[in-house]
Amino acid sequence: MLHSYENNNYDYYDYYDMYGNYINSNNGDTKTxxxxxxxxxxxFISKKGFTTEIYLGVGRNLGGDNDSLEAVGRGGISLGYRF
Known part of the structure; x- marks a missing residue:
């Protein structure tokens, strides 16, 4: 699985300066x-043609550095109609 997440291992803060300007100092970055x-x-398929799919999983990251996530999860539910 290829995935992206925001790395927020840094301190950040929001404030207004003395002129009333909004300052956002978020130093986080996005990793892929x-x-x-x-x-x-x-x-699962009903007799009337409606379908439901359910899945759950877990994976381990390959490569990366010390700030990387060690494991990542996935899951989902899909609803549909079969013609």
Missing amino acids: EFAVGISVGGK
Whole structure:
């Protein structure tokens, strides 16, 4: 899985200066990493053609540095109609 997240390991603060200007000092950055893992789920189809898919999974990041997430999760529910 290719995923992105915002790295907020830095202190940040919002304030107004003496002229009333808004200052945002967020020093976080966005990281993109690749993870390999496993996921399980199922697909259910009703007699009227409605479908539901449910899945959950977990993966471990490959590469990265000390600030990287060690593991990443995924999950979802999909609803549909089968023609």
